[in-house]
Amino acid sequence: METIFTLPTTISQWAILTVLLISFCIQISYYIHHTLFFKKEKEKTHSLSKDAVSIIICAKNEAHYLEENLSGFLNQNYFNYEVIVVNDGSEDETDNIISRYRKDYPHLRSTTIPLDEKFRHNKKLALSIGIKAAKNEKLVFTNIQSKASSNNWLQNFMDSWEKGVHLGYVNFENKKGLFYNFLRFDLLTKYSRSAIFASLGKAHSGNGANLGYKKSDFFSNKGFQKHAHFEAGYDHLMVLQLAGKSGASVCINPEAKINLPSENAYQQWVKINRDYYKCRKYIPLATRLKIDLEPFSALIFYLSILCALFFPPLYLWGVVLFLSKIIFTGRLFKISTRHLKEENLFLSSCIYDFLVLFSKIYFSCTNFIFPKRNQWK
Numbered sequence: 013m014e015t016i017f018t019l020p021t022t023i024s025q026w027a028i029l030t031v032l033l034i035s036f037c038i039q040i041s042y043y044i045h046h047t048l049f050f051k052k053e054k055e056k057t058h059s060l061s062k063d064a065v066s067i068i069i070c071a072k073n074e075a076h077y078l079e080e081n082l083s084g085f086l087n088q089n090y091f092n093y094e095v096i097v098v099n100d101g102s103e104d105e106t107d108n109i110i111s112r113y114r115k116d117y118p119h120l121r122s123t124t125i126p127l128d129e130k131f132r133h134n135k136k137l138a139l140s141i142g143i144k145a146a147k148n149e150k151l152v153f154t155n156i157q158s159k160a161s162s163n164n165w166l167q168n169f170m171d172s173w174e175k176g177v178h179l180g181y182v183n184f185e186n187k188k189g190l191f192y193n194f195l196r197f198d199l200l201t202k203y204s205r206s207a208i209f210a211s212l213g214k215a216h217s218g219n220g221a222n223l224g225y226k227k228s229d230f231f232s233n234k235g236f237q238k239h240a241h242f243e244a245g246y247d248h249l250m251v252l253q254l255a256g257k258s259g260a261s262v263c264i265n266p267e268a269k270i271n272l273p274s275e276n277a278y279q280q281w282v283k284i285n286r287d288y289y290k291c292r293k294y295i296p297l298a299t300r301l302k303i304d305l306e307p308f309s310a311l312i313f314y315l316s317i318l319c320a321l322f323f324p325p326l327y328l329w330g331v332v333l334f335l336s337k338i339i340f341t342g343r344l345f346k347i348s349t350r351h352l353k354e355e356n357l358f359l360s361s362c363i364y365d366f367l368v369l370f371s372k373i374y375f376s377c378t379n380f381i382f383p384k385r386n387q388w389k
Contacts, residue, residue: 018325028319029329035313036333042306043344049208050348053264061170064092065224066146069156070138071097075105077156082109084159086117088166094119096145097156100138101127121145134243136236143230151230153247154270155221158182161269168268169224176229176258177251179203179210180222184280185271186355192274193356195281197364198371200357202288204348205306207262209299215255216295216303217288220247222270229254239294244287249294266353285371289379307372313337314366338362 020026067085071078078097085095099106099122110122123145125138143151152169160166169180183199184192206217233253239245251260272280292300320330345361348354357364 018328020323020325025323025325028316028323029326031312032316032320032326032329032333035309035316036337038305038309039313039337040340042309043341046204046208047344047347049204049211050264050351053207053211053262054351056172058171061167061173062092063150063170063173064148065090065094065150065152065166065170066148066227067093067095067152067154067166068139068142068146069095069097069154070100070135070142071102071106071156072100072138073102073104073106074156075102075109078106078109081156081159082113082120084163085154086113086120087163088160089163090166090170093166094121094147096142097122098138098142098145099124100135101125103127134240136240136243136246139246140235143227143235146227149227150224151227152224153220153222157273158221159185159271159273161271162267164267165270166268168265169222169263172261172263172265172268173224174261175255176226177210177215177218177255177260178224179207179215179218179251179260179262180224181264181266181269181352182219182221182272183269183352183354184277185274187274188356190360192277193360194364194367195277196354197357197361198281198368199284200348200352200354201368202284205303207264209303210255210260210262213259214299214302215260216252216299217248217291218251219270219284221272222268223247223251225250225254226258229258233257242290244290245294248288248291252291252294264351266351269352285375286379289375292379307369310365310369311373314369341365 020029069082069085082095082097095117097110097120099110107124110120114120114122123141125141139153150170150173152166154160169178172178181203183203184196186196202217203219206215209216230250233250236246236250238253239249295303317330317334320326342361349357349361
């Protein structure tokens with residue numbers, strides 16, 4: 013082995029190799045934890061839920077999506093639920109479409125916020141009105157642009173609901189395309205990491221397209237009062253606040269996935285990331301450091317690989333550790349993609365993993381540049 017691997021000859025070379033090995037071990041430990049989480053969640057058994065639930069959907073000039081997607085939420089194979097659509101001052105055919113659906117679906121209810129140019133508000137007002145109108149204690153939130161993966165979405169989501177806040181899986185629908193699949197890869201890794209932290213009692217983020225919490229918890233938290241001034245946070249900050257009181261559970265059943273539409277995928281992806289980074293400052297520092305350790309160690313790992321190229325004794329170390337990371341993490345990543353039935357991601361995961369790192373740096377920097385967008389447009 014000594015004839016193949018050359019030991020460093022200077023202090024600087026030893027320092028590079030040490031940093032390289034430490035960052036490599038941190039990366040591998042994260043992926044092992046990731047794998048153990050999915051195996052543990054997959055082995056869990058859940059009883060058939062019979063809790064009454066209210067699905068809350070806010071719509072603002074989205075008649076096209078209502079026409080296309082509302083029936084999917086109204087035809088769920090669940091025995092006791094209602095769907096509440098909040099029409100937030102729409103100027104299109106939203107009211108007519110809702111009225112037509114109500115004739116065939118008695119469990120569909122609606123409420124309207126009149127259009128008032130003098131009174132500008134964000135989505136949190138519409139959500140608050142929908143929550144007040146809900147008859148049931150358990151609330152599930154989704155977006156009308158999205159589609160339920162199946163008619164068993166609600167049943168599977170409810171079956172795994174164990175604590176106060178419940179996090180569901182959200183991603184773009186399965187389609188081919190190298191850049192498109194990068195967006196899917198990023199959302200998959202985001203959900204996996206937020207789900208892992210939630211399972212450890214450190215829930216800090218969620219996606220409002222597939223999210224549940226209790227009505228009583230919402231009002232005991234005084235609703236959105238603590239962060240009513242800006243649009244971002246109707247999902248992330250509520251998860252952070254409510255999970256701290258009543259805990260959080262996660263749902264990794266692929267039948268409980270919410271599919272985001274493929275059109276305007278890039279714009280949706282940008283908004284999801286920007287909203288998250290706007291809320292990061294509210295996450296406790298200790299949790300933020302744990303969240304950032306994985307991407308930071310990845311950055312250090314890649315920089316150490318580049319440094320190793322300048323020193324012949326470290327060439328082989330860098331190549332072997334780099335290939336080992338690709339093979340090892342790729343194998344572990346395949347477990348989650350197979351379980352969540354995400355296609356066309358595994359073979360390109362090593363490239364996407366590298367790109368995700370730079371997207372994190374980009375959104376962290378632009379968070380200080382782009383102005384806050386407080387209104388729901």
